[in-house]
Amino acid sequence: MKIGVFVCHCGTNIEGTVDTAAVAEAAREFPGVVFATDTMYACSEPGQDGIIEAIKEHKLDGVVVASCTPRMHEPTFRKTLERAGLNRYLFEMANIREHVSWIGKDREANTNKSVDLVRMAAAKLINNKPLNAKFFDMNKKVMIVGGGVAGIQAALDCADGGLDVILVEKTSSIGGKMAKLDKTFPTVDCSSCVLGPRMVDVAQHPNITLHAYSEIEEVNGYVGNFEVKIKKKASYVNWDLCTGCGICMEKCPSKKADNPFDEYLGKAPAINIPFPQAIPKKAVIDPDFCIKIKRDKCGVCAKVCPSEAIDYTQQDEFITEEVGAVVAATGYDLFDWTVYGEYGGGQYPDVITSMQYERMLSASGPSEGHVKRPSDGKEPKNVVFIQCVGSRDKSVDRPYCSGFCCMYTAKQSILTKDHIPDSQSYVFYMDIRAPGKMYDEFTRRAMEEYGAKYIRGRVSMIYPKGDKLIVRGADTLMGDQVEVDADLVVLAVGVEAANGATDLAKKLRISYDNYGFFMEGHPKLKPVETNTAGVFLAGACQGPKDIPASVAQGSAAAAKVLAMFSKDQLESDPAISVVDIKRCIGCGKCISTCPFGAIKEVDFRGMVKAEVIETICQGCGICTSTCPQGAIQLQHFTDNQILAEVNAVCRF
Amino acid sequence: MSDSLTYAYYPGCSGTGTSMEYDMSTRAVCEKLGIRLTDIPDWSCCGSTPAHTVDHSLSSALSARNLQLVEKMDLDTAVTPCPSCLTNLKSAEHRMKKDEMREKVNKLLDNPYNGGVSTKSVLQILVEDLGLKALKESTIKPLKGLKVAAYYGCIMNRPPEVMNFDDPEHPMAMDNILKAMGATVLPYPLKVECCGASFGIPRKDVVMRLSGKLLDVADDIGVDALVTACPLCQMNLDLRQTQINSATGAKHNIPIFYYTQLMGIALGMNEKEMGMDKLCVSPRKVLDAIGKEEKK
Ligand SMILES: Cc1cc2nc3c(=O)[nH]c(=O)nc-3n(C[C@H](O)[C@H](O)[C@H](O)COP(=O)(O)OP(=O)(O)OC[C@H]3O[C@@H](n4cnc5c(N)ncnc54)[C@H](O)[C@@H]3O)c2cc1C
Ligand code: SF4
Ligand code: SF4
Numbered sequence: 001m002k003i004g005v006f007v008c009h010c011g012t013n014i015e016g017t018v019d020t021a022a023v024a025e026a027a028r029e030f031p032g033v034v035f036a037t038d039t040m041y042a043c044s045e046p047g048q049d050g051i052i053e054a055i056k057e058h059k060l061d062g063v064v065v066a067s068c069t070p071r072m073h074e075p076t077f078r079k080t081l082e083r084a085g086l087n088r089y090l091f092e093m094a095n096i097r098e099h100v101s102w103i104g105k106d107r108e109a110n111t112n113k114s115v116d117l118v119r120m121a122a123a124k125l126i127n128n129k130p131l132n133a134k135f136f137d138m139n140k141k142v143m144i145v146g147g148g149v150a151g152i153q154a155a156l157d158c159a160d161g162g163l164d165v166i167l168v169e170k171t172s173s174i175g176g177k178m179a180k181l182d183k184t185f186p187t188v189d190c191s192s193c194v195l196g197p198r199m200v201d202v203a204q205h206p207n208i209t210l211h212a213y214s215e216i217e218e219v220n221g222y223v224g225n226f227e228v229k230i231k232k233k234a235s236y237v238n239w240d241l242c243t244g245c246g247i248c249m250e251k252c253p254s255k256k257a258d259n260p261f262d263e264y265l266g267k268a269p270a271i272n273i274p275f276p277q278a279i280p281k282k283a284v285i286d287p288d289f290c291i292k293i294k295r296d297k298c299g300v301c302a303k304v305c306p307s308e309a310i311d312y313t314q315q316d317e318f319i320t321e322e323v324g325a326v327v328a329a330t331g332y333d334l335f336d337w338t339v340y341g342e343y344g345g346g347q348y349p350d351v352i353t354s355m356q357y358e359r360m361l362s363a364s365g366p367s368e369g370h371v372k373r374p375s376d377g378k379e380p381k382n383v384v385f386i387q388c389v390g391s392r393d394k395s396v397d398r399p400y401c402s403g404f405c406c407m408y409t410a411k412q413s414i415l416t417k418d419h420i421p422d423s424q425s426y427v428f429y430m431d432i433r434a435p436g437k438m439y440d441e442f443t444r445r446a447m448e449e450y451g452a453k454y455i456r457g458r459v460s461m462i463y464p465k466g467d468k469l470i471v472r473g474a475d476t477l478m479g480d481q482v483e484v485d486a487d488l489v490v491l492a493v494g495v496e497a498a499n500g501a502t503d504l505a506k507k508l509r510i511s512y513d514n515y516g517f518f519m520e521g522h523p524k525l526k527p528v529e530t531n532t533a534g535v536f537l538a539g540a541c542q543g544p545k546d547i548p549a550s551v552a553q554g555s556a557a558a559a560k561v562l563a564m565f566s567k568d569q570l571e572s573d574p575a576i577s578v579v580d581i582k583r584c585i586g587c588g589k590c591i592s593t594c595p596f597g598a599i600k601e602v603d604f605r606g607m608v609k610a611e612v613i614e615t616i617c618q619g620c621g622i623c624t625s626t627c628p629q630g631a632i633q634l635q636h637f638t639d640n641q642i643l644a645e646v647n648a649v650c651r652f
Numbered sequence: 653m654s655d656s657l658t659y660a661y662y663p664g665c666s667g668t669g670t671s672m673e674y675d676m677s678t679r680a681v682c683e684k685l686g687i688r689l690t691d692i693p694d695w696s697c698c699g700s701t702p703a704h705t706v707d708h709s710l711s712s713a714l715s716a717r718n719l720q721l722v723e724k725m726d727l728d729t730a731v732t733p734c735p736s737c738l739t740n741l742k743s744a745e746h747r748m749k750k751d752e753m754r755e756k757v758n759k760l761l762d763n764p765y766n767g768g769v770s771t772k773s774v775l776q777i778l779v780e781d782l783g784l785k786a787l788k789e790s791t792i793k794p795l796k797g798l799k800v801a802a803y804y805g806c807i808m809n810r811p812p813e814v815m816n817f818d819d820p821e822h823p824m825a826m827d828n829i830l831k832a833m834g835a836t837v838l839p840y841p842l843k844v845e846c847c848g849a850s851f852g853i854p855r856k857d858v859v860m861r862l863s864g865k866l867l868d869v870a871d872d873i874g875v876d877a878l879v880t881a882c883p884l885c886q887m888n889l890d891l892r893q894t895q896i897n898s899a900t901g902a903k904h905n906i907p908i909f910y911y912t913q914l915m916g917i918a919l920g921m922n923e924k925e926m927g928m929d930k931l932c933v934s935p936r937k938v939l940d941a942i943g944k945e946e947k948k
Contacts, residue, residue: 341821347839463841465872 138224148176150539223534335390673927794834
């Protein structure tokens with residue numbers, strides 16, 4: 001094999017601490033190497049052209065590039081080889097930036113280590129074989145999990161692009177958190193006026209199938225061919241018949257059910273449609289509060305329902321959908337602030353959360369848009385907002401910023417003045433984070449036009465005194481303690497990954513961070529992809545995000561799905577495991593270790609053997625190190641290739 | 653009771669003087685409950701507030717000396733009723749986990765301290781080692797009809813990584829003890845607020861304001877008495893109550909008990925043994941009301 005070696009300067013990134021010319025010089029002596037040079041930017045157009053020229057001129061069979069991480073440019077250089085007529089697997093990369101120049105300053109040691117890494121790459125390359133991708137068919141349907149604003153946007157964009165869309169939402173209506181909001185920053189336009197029509201579009205779009213009150217039970221298959229089992233939870237109402245007229249809600253005698261849509265302010269009837277604009281607008285019975293289901297009495301809703309839709313015996317139902325791609329858009333949940341003993345730990349009725357306040361401000365909320373103290377129904381005059389409750393606080397394991405609380409607090413202080421002109425808002429903040437378009441202007445408006453008093457400092461304690469709440473904090477700009485007599489305290493509670501997000505991640509085989517937010521494929525270059533091909537992300541499930549960012553990501557995920565489906569067939573990566581059937585003893589150890597379920601047992605002339613399902617194998621190589629026979633080998637990373645590298649580096 | 657309830661006892665300086673009734677009632681209650689307290693022979697002052705503001709190694713040495721004496725007694729746990737002593741003993745322990753500090757401190761001592769002793773408050777062993785169930789069962793004269801609030805002060809549970817006991821923002825140990833012994837315990841929102849501590853001497857106005865607030869809120873929620881676990885808190889609220897009244901124009905008349913005093917009453921011991929006569933705000937009316945059915 002005739003090998004060419006290209007040692008990249010990466011500007012001063014590598015050249016600063018590695019003598020690249022010396023590395024190229026040394027490489028000329030390695031077995032198989034017929035050409036070696038250093039180059040300014042191997043990835044640039046002239047850099048790539050230089051590689052192609054050298055391949056032609058020196059009739060090279062394989063190429064080593066010593067440069068940055070393969071995560072960044074392996075695909076780039078593989079394409080370069082293909083343009084020069086070589087198979088893309090006759091390429092090796094030595095990472096002399098992340099593994100060398102960025103971590104050490106000793107030029108001589110760095111140069112020596114780079115030489116070793118190039119030596120290993122060349123030794124491996126001699127053992128490389130051309131590999132060719134296979135093509136397979138895909139199912140051009142997409143499933144969106146989570147019907148918040150991000151999921152809705154992704155669903156509509158995909159559907160408008162001509163795809164069949166299946167939207168799965170765990171609650172009985174789509175809309176997510178945005179449906180609960182009163183007005184939205186920075187325009188202060190009515191949330192449901194923006195979102196409502198989009199929700200109706202989902203209901204009316206011929207390409208969208210909506211499974212509300214449903215959850216993902218199981219995900220099988222691989223990119224292009226997923227098989228998803230969905231649980232349609234028992235609603236005790238036949239949704240084909242229910243017209244959403246709401247008579248049942250009015251007549252239901254049990255009006256003590258929990259009311260998650262109104263953030264548990266007030267109670268709901270046992271049979272309930274969460275809000276007037278719900279999509280689908282269908283009733284659901286809460287079995288914990290239904291007198292008929294619990295005690296076999298009542299049955300009023302069945303009697304009054306004009307469509308005879310009530311079915312007390314309904315069971316969960318399971319269906320399976322086949323799709324080629326999945327978009328996770330499960331959003332977020334809010335931090336349970338009752339761990340803050342200093343804020344009363346949930347014991348003071350007039351200390352409420354930002355989302356509760358949002359419901360209170362909403363005309364369709366539990367108080368019909370009137371701001372009232374939960375304790376006595378009085379209109380508050382002094383309203384204190386406390387930011388960063390469960391954000392940027394290591395002591396409750398939430399060190400990250402929740403992103404949109406600064407903005408919604410400013411919005412809520414503005415709305416407070418609108419609702420109660422003689423009120424005074426106080427905002428305790430750590431610093432104001434308002435980087436979006438028109439955002440800083442918005443928070444200033446809250447202070448300057450609406451007179452909200454902003455106090456920089458944390459609140460150390462809230463305690464009741466008479467019918468007031470005393471809020472004590474530090475004013476770190478004045479360097480003094482302050483106490484504010486509040487009628488109502490609103491806590492800007494932080495953002496957490498949605499309840500159950502990690503379970504879903506495991507089913508989808510995608511990664512999540514320490515806090516349960518889904519991980520993007522690359523923080524800069526693959527913001528809506530995941531590590532699992534065919535699974536994409538949108539919205540706050542990836543990290544705290546406001547509505548504009550969630551919508552943008554919903555569209556981005558849709559674009560990725562449409563791009564993927566624009567091809568006729570998908571290409572499979574040939575760097576996967578292959579079983580040598582003669583060596584395999586059918587012990588099944590590989591089957592039990594493969595984290596992706598990519599290996600199955602097959603019968604081969606009456607003997608048990610392992611077989612790799614090409615499309616599922618991710619090429620992780622766990623099986624190869626497990627197999628006691630060495631019968632299963634990862635293409636492109638065979639035992640021989642790795643041993644050649646080891647020999648090259650341990651040659652003394 | 654089992655043998656494990658044996659501890660080295662560190663009364664602290666205030667226990668022998670200003671908070672004698674705390675010390676008396678602690679000893680009596682523990683004896684009654686089968687908890688054996690053996691005084692640390694030749695114990696010395698922990699340095700109280702001044703020492704650690706001056707020099708950490710010197711202040712740690714004062715506490716380490718006492719801990720070393722406990723080691724000699726062949727006991728592994730020291731207990732003290734006073735949260736301030738507790739903080740000093742525990743901080744010394746905590747600081748000496750670092751080799752450098754350990755060396756520095758041991759250089760100051762005649763006999764080095766090897767780090768074999770843990771320190772707990774009497775409150776902690778009552779809740780954790782003896783248990784609420786035992787307290788309930790030992791109650792002879794339940795504190796029925798008594799409406800109290802438990803006031804812990806700011807250092808009993810803080811900083812949490814050093815004190816390692818109960819919730820730093822919302823402790824419940826005293827609440828639970830008093831409840832187990834039959835009292836009605838009202839939620840007291842200022843239970844971990846500062847009373848002003850030793851500022852009573854240089855800046856009386858600070859204590860008047862802070863302790864005044866504690867009494868205001870106690871009156872607001874309608875307690876018969878406040879229950880404390882700290883000699884300094886008790887002194888600021890009790891001894892200074894008339895000063896606070898004249899400074900703030902309030903008319904408080906709230907007896908301030910040590911929790912051990914009320915425990916003693918519940919265990920059937922007499923008022924004299926509990927040092928009730930040493931309180932400044934007369935507890936007479938409150939004590940007389942214990943056990944009486946509320947008349948409608
Ligand atoms: C008090 C408050 C006020 C706010 N005000 C504003 C504002 O004025 N302007 C602004 O831009 N942003 C605002 N936000 C932020 C806004 O709520 C989010 O940006 C937005 O909701 C994110 O949308 P999403 O679709 O990613 O997530 P979500 O709205 O959380 O939607 C996720 C959906 O997925 C569903 N789901 C979850 N798990 C599953 C599962 N396993 N299976 C199926 N379905 C599932 C949920 O039920 C939900 O319907 C505010 C937030 C708060 C807390
Ligand atoms: S269940 Fe019947 S009554 Fe209730 S909303 Fe549906 S159609 Fe109307
Ligand atoms: S390489 Fe990894 S994914 Fe592929 S079969 Fe082996 S264990 Fe499974």
